[in-house]
Amino acid sequence: MAVKTIAGVQVNVTDDGYLEDMDQWNEDIAKEIASEMGIELTDEHFKVLNYLREKTxxxxxxxxxxxxxxxxxxxxGLYKLFPKGPLKFSSKIAGIPKPTSCI
Amino acid sequence: MDSKEKKPLEKVCMICAKGALEDVYAALVMANGAVMEGIETHLFFTFFGLDAITKKTMNSLHTATTGNPAMRMPGGLPFPTILGGLPGVEAAVSSMMRKQMEDLDMPPVDEFLELITAGGGKVYACKLAVDMFKLRKEDLWDDVDGILTIGEFYELCDGDRTQIIFT
Structure with a gap:
């Protein structure tokens, strides 16, 4: 566990870079995590992120x-929005824990 | 230079040669998992594994109820081999197993293959086995990427961060 400043906010992150507390998340944090991965977030991305957060x-x-x-x-569409990591990358950007499912 | 530098896998090439439910699902779970990790994935079906990409059989694969020492009754008691040989038992056990898998969010074979190809994974049939079982292209699942010789399969397996997995 480490403390990291993302988009001007101090947040707790795991060694893999996932937020420890999903309530520390905001849209600017999402944008900054995404841009580190080379993803520019659009409304389509946010629809998915909000869905993931709700379900979590x-x-x-x-x-x-x-x-x-x-x-x-x-x-x-999910692969298109989050290439090479449809569930992992989207979870990280959504500020939710690393996915535990094998499927 | 750091000798512990990570060298992530870039490509996996899988061979599924068996047509039992568990053998096919092992290949499907690993292939889908690889695609989800961003690893280039090629899945090659040969011999009885072809059942998994043959329209007529793909969604009704069986698990063996005879010759399978790990087979148990639902309560955990041993499953008598003599029972496994009775007509209909294998079909009933297999359909029960498919249902349990569905409950765990494991999709039927055709949908599983769709997950894999949606992420860019490729699915192939082995030419020799297709000829041997007298199958035609139209007997196979529509999104099979090709019928390959083993030589062509090996050509796909180039690269120094590539692994071949045989299930």
Whole structure:
């Protein structure tokens, strides 16, 4: 665990760079984490991020399949928005814990 | 230079040669996992593994109820081999297993393959096995990327951060 300043805010992050507390998240933090990964966030991205955050608050465990069936984005779209890390990268940017599902 | 520098895997080439439910799913889970990690993924089906990409069989794969020492009754008691050989038992056990997998969010085979190809993973059939089982291209799942010889498969496996996995 470490403290990191992202978008001018001090947040606690894990060794992998995931936020420890999803309530410390805001849109500027998302944008800065994303730009470190070379992703420029659009409204489409935020739709997915907000969905992931909602589901995580409800206690759901996320899989690429469930996100693909959410109606928010399909699997192809998810790969397009977050290339090479559809669930990992989106979770990191959404400020939620690292995904634990194998699917 | 740091000798502990990480060298992440860049490509995996998988071979699935068996058509039992568990063998196919092992390959599918690993292939999908690789695609999700951003690893270039090629999945090559040969011999009985072809059942997993044959339209007629792909969504009704079976697990063996005879000759499978790890087979248990739902409560954990041993599964008598003689029972496993009765007509209909293998089909019933297999459909029960598919249902349990569905409950864990494991998709049916065709949907699993769609997840893999949606992320850029490639799916191939082995030419020799296709000829042997007298299959035609139209018998195979529509999104199969090609019917390859083993030589062509090895050509795909170039690169020094590539692994070949045989399930």
């Amino acid at each position: 608050k409800e206690g759901a465990s996320l899989s690429i399949r469930s996100v693909g069936k959410s109606g928010v984005v399909d699997v192809k």
